[in-house]
Amino acid sequence: MHSLTFDVIRRSLEEVGSTVVIIFLGTVLLEGLLYVVLGRVFKSKYTIPFMLLGPAIVGLLALIVYPLAWEFNLSLTNMSLRHFGDKAQYTWVACQTLDPSKIDSYLTDCLIKNYANVFRLPVLKQAYFFPVFFKTILWTVSNVFFHVLGGLGLAILLNRPMRGRGLYRAILILPWAIPQVIAVLAWRGEFHFEYGFLNIILRDLGMTPIKWMTDPTWNFVAMVLVNVWLGIPFMMVILLGGLQSISGEFYEAAEIDGASNFQQFTNITLPLLRPVMTPAIVLGTIWTFNNFNVPFFINQNELESSDILVTALFRAAFQYNRYGFAAAFAFVIFVILLLYSIFYIRVTGGLKEVYE
Amino acid sequence: MKTEKNWFAWFFSAKRGDSPFKRLLIHLTLIFASIIAVYPVLRVLSVSLRPGDRLLSTSLALIPADATLQNYITVLVEKDFLLWIWNSLAITISTAIIGVILSSTSAYAFSRWKFPGRTVGLIFLLATQMIPGAMLMVPLFILAVKLHLVGTYRGLVIAYSVGAIPFSVWILKGYYDTIPRDLEEAALIDGATRISAFYRIILPLSTPALAIVFLFNFMQAWNDFLLARVLLANATEIWTWPLGLQQLQGQFQTAWGQFAAASIMVMIPVVALFLYSSKYLISGLTLGGVKG
Known part of the structure; x- marks a missing residue:
């Protein structure tokens, strides 16, 4: 136990404050350097934009690009807790020194061994890559489907003059507003077999309580339930904003032409909602695919059947300490997401503004 | 006005002259959704008010009978x-x-x-x-x-x-x-x-x-x-x-x-x-x- 004493406050302020000062001074230094180099030596007409960008570029290079490059290098090594400081990498040179009679292929047994292992060995203790991958797709699709369905339904109901509209909106937004860690941990308690409210209600209704934490299927259902609960408000709010921007004149015109409610929905509401809905769905898909908190916490007993790719990645790295393997695994996941986004960009042309 | 055959479309469409029955249904749906959204949070509140020896109870009462702030103090x-x-x-x-x-x-x-x-x-x-x-x-x-x-x-x-x-x-x-x-x-x-x-x-x-x-x-x-x-x-x-x-x-x-x-x-x-x-x-x- 550590209490919050004056000393602790002073120490933390010193550390945090010095960090801010260091970054600030580093920024000033960098600006000066860029000014001298670009402005005075090269006389570039882009001196000012690069001065403005400098600090962010350095930060991103140091904390995203460099770690990624380093991780790629790591994915070609056998680094694990047992080989933390070893230099024994799967380089071409190292591969050449292996006994050719013991290995089938230099490529898959040595150089890109980790990548090959992602597909041919279990990524966890027992679960293989493809079952986990299909589980992740099932998880993403079912979540996004219910998010859009629930969000659209509520948004349409709220998009009309009515009493208590603001109040409903404030209450319905609540699952999004509370910190996700709290929501997920609270739900985790509620899936307790004996004392969670879901099972208490089931028992009161005379039904058999569900083993949320130990039954693989129900554990997965529990994960989806929690994430649907968490994700509907975001969709609702975004889609409500989209609905409100649709002018009422369209509906009046359609009414005069004798269009039915359903026709109005499919021919006016949905098409005009698309510009808002498409980015929201893509964003939602990536967030769900990468969601860590829900599958990690709801899966209290570490059932491998409830792991999705990102939690499996975390376990491979930080529970089984297979760093080299985890790095390769991470790149496989990243490529999947990248392919998805390229596909999305191709289909919708969603990045047009970037090229302006 | 022609009668709407599609119940679903009738329910979700927004018109100025909604019948009281439809308005009631909409409110009921929204109230139901609100309960789902807010109930888990209220449960957290209710558990936080439970005294230490009654922590594990199967009661669903929102404010426990012997509510206490002991947990907050602890x-x-x-x-x-x-x-x-x-x-x-x-x-x-x-x-x-x-x-x-x-x-x-x-x-x-x-x-x-x-x-x-x-x-x-x-x-x-x-x-x-x-x-x-x-x-x-x-x-x-x-x-x-x-x-x-x-x-x-x-x-x-x-x-x-x-x-x-x-x-x-x-x-x-x-x-x-x-x-x-x-x-x-x-x-x-x-x-x-x-x-x-x-x-x-x-x-x-x-x-x-x-x-x-x-x-x-x-x-x-x-x-x-x-x-x-x-x-x-x-x-x-x-x-x-x-x-x-x-x-x-x-x-x-x-x-x-x-x-x-x-x-x-x-x-x-x-x-x-x-x-x-x-x-x-x-x-x-x-x-x-x-x-x-």
Whole structure:
């Protein structure tokens, strides 16, 4: 136990404050350097934009690009807790020194061994890559489907003059507003077999309580339930904003032409909602695919059947300490997401503004 | 008017002259949805009010019969709760400040200049949003070990503020794009430099967007579990609240009430802030979303 004493406050302020000062001074230094180099030596007409960008570029290079490059290098090594400081990498040179009679292929047994292992060995203790991958797709699709369905339904109901509209909106937004860690941990308690409210209600209704934490299927259902609960408000709010921007004149015109409610929905509401809905769905898909908190916490007993790719990645790295393997695994996941986004960009042309 | 055969369409369509029956149905649906949204939260409140010896009960009463604030007192006095909150605040506020400083200037460059590499840069920023959090954990952890940044505030602050740059730049760029260039050009004619035009004209005009970005960065860091867990590990004296709460929840049988009390205390200010600022947050989100 550590209490919050004056000393602790002073120490933390010193550390945090010095960090801010260091970054600030580093920024000033960098600006000066860029000014001298670009402005005075090269006389570039882009001196000012690069001065403005400098600090962010350095930060991103140091904390995203460099770690990624380093991780790629790591994915070609056998680094694990047992080989933390070893230099024994799967380089071409190292591969050449292996006994050719013991290995089938230099490529898959040595150089890109980790990548090959992602597909041919279990990524966890027992679960293989493809079952986990299909589980992740099932998880993403079912979540996004219910998010859009629930969000659209509520948004349409709220998009009309009515009493208590603001109040409903404030209450319905609540699952999004509370910190996700709290929501997920609270739900985790509620899936307790004996004392969670879901099972208490089931028992009161005379039904058999569900083993949320130990039954693989129900554990997965529990994960989806929690994430649907968490994700509907975001969709609702975004889609409500989209609905409100649709002018009422369209509906009046359609009414005069004798269009039915359903026709109005499919021919006016949905098409005009698309510009808002498409980015929201893509964003939602990536967030769900990468969601860590829900599958990690709801899966209290570490059932491998409830792991999705990102939690499996975390376990491979930080529970089984297979760093080299985890790095390769991470790149496989990243490529999947990248392919998805390229596909999305191709289909919708969603990045047009970037090229302006 | 012709009778509507499609019940579904009848229910969801919005018309001025809705019948009272339909309005009642809509209200019932919304009330039902509201109960689902709010009930788990009320349960947390109810558990937090339970006395220690009645922690595990199968009662569904929202306010337990013998409600007590004992759990709140225990969390505040006997647990590290205040320390966790302090740590989170120290880390989060400095993160948000640094994040705004780094992203506000870069976004200006993206908004006003067509420098070489601009398109690549914007796409790169977008691509970073696809990197799974767990992916960067491995190299960041090992780098932090080598740089002796594990178990320090500094490591977390730096990692959070850089991690917040891409999203912030997108939002701010979108906002700067809406500010007419004439304003700066007028200032330039009057003899101001590019930089002073930025500080004197653009930044003050962008206060709402800067506030959104500050809030986003704040929330992001405030709610983060994964990076804190990896970078703080066993350094319990600088744990942030998500780590502390996870530990309390782990002792489900004994500390459920304390976990619930701590949750309520973390939740109330965050929810208040969120509801108060939700209009701006959402406008920021859609701006970034539609532009991106």
